[in-house]
Amino acid sequence: MNETTPLMGEPRGRLPLSPQGWPFVIGVAALALGSWLLCWTALSLILLLLLIFVINFFRDPERDTPDDCHAFICPADGRVIRAEARDDHLRVDIFMNVFNVHVNRAPMSGTISDMRYTRGRFVNASYDEASEENERNRFTLRNEQGEDVRFTQISGLLARRIISYVRPGDSVRAGQRIGMIRFGSRVDCEIPEGFELIVKVGDQVKAGATVLARRKDQQT
Numbered sequence: 001m002n003e004t005t006p007l008m009g010e011p012r013g014r015l016p017l018s019p020q021g022w023p024f025v026i027g028v029a030a031l032a033l034g035s036w037l038l039c040w041t042a043l044s045l046i047l048l049l050l051l052i053f054v055i056n057f058f059r060d061p062e063r064d065t066p067d068d069c070h071a072f073i074c075p076a077d078g079r080v081i082r083a084e085a086r087d088d089h090l091r092v093d094i095f096m097n098v099f100n101v102h103v104n105r106a107p108m109s110g111t112i113s114d115m116r117y118t119r120g121r122f123v124n125a126s127y128d129e130a131s132e133e134n135e136r137n138r139f140t141l142r143n144e145q146g147e148d149v150r151f152t153q154i155s156g157l158l159a160r161r162i163i164s165y166v167r168p169g170d171s172v173r174a175g176q177r178i179g180m181i182r183f184g185s186r187v188d189c190e191i192p193e194g195f196e197l198i199v200k201v202g203d204q205v206k207a208g209a210t211v212l213a214r215r216k217d218q219q220t
Helices: 018-039 039-057
Strands: 003-005 071-073 077-085 089-096 102-107 112-117 136-143 148-155 162-164 177-181 185-192 195-198 209-217
Touching: 018 039, 077 185, 077 195, 089 195, 089 209, 136 162, 148 162, 148 177, 185 209
Parallel strands: 003 162
Antiparallel strands: 071 209, 077 089, 089 185, 102 177, 112 136, 136 148, 148 185, 162 177, 195 209
């Protein structure tokens, strides 16, 4: 299920935690406290472990984004499962497991020109067919050079909600938070011609920090 969350600026809490995580954290913490007060030791320990998992899943640390308008910055934490050149673009797919940060970020500065949400299945996000069959939300971003770059939030086996912080027409900067996917997923990137890949399959990458590709005439 897709959910658009209109927010002024970037969603932040006092702690580095996604706003969508607070209901889960508060709920599990309350249950853990209640079970401890009732001396249900085993249950309270299980709930404590669950609380640690929830906090870890919804964490939202700050990132130092490279100040480079010629770089395509990674939109998601995780592992690169595809990195290849195609006829008219580069393709990079990133798989996020349940232990990765699940807040997604804009890969370049520009304007969100289009968002297309598609209902679908919830097969394992590491499978190739997930790109075409799973529930997904596809962004088109017109960057400052007038190029269209695209990236797609794709649900996974456990994910049941894709959340967007932005809408078509919104201006974003590279590294800005644009949404998240709950409980295991992937993000596929389509990078236009004129860029050269920096990453390879198997690399661990971080949203808002890792450079996936850079414009060829700007390589250093």
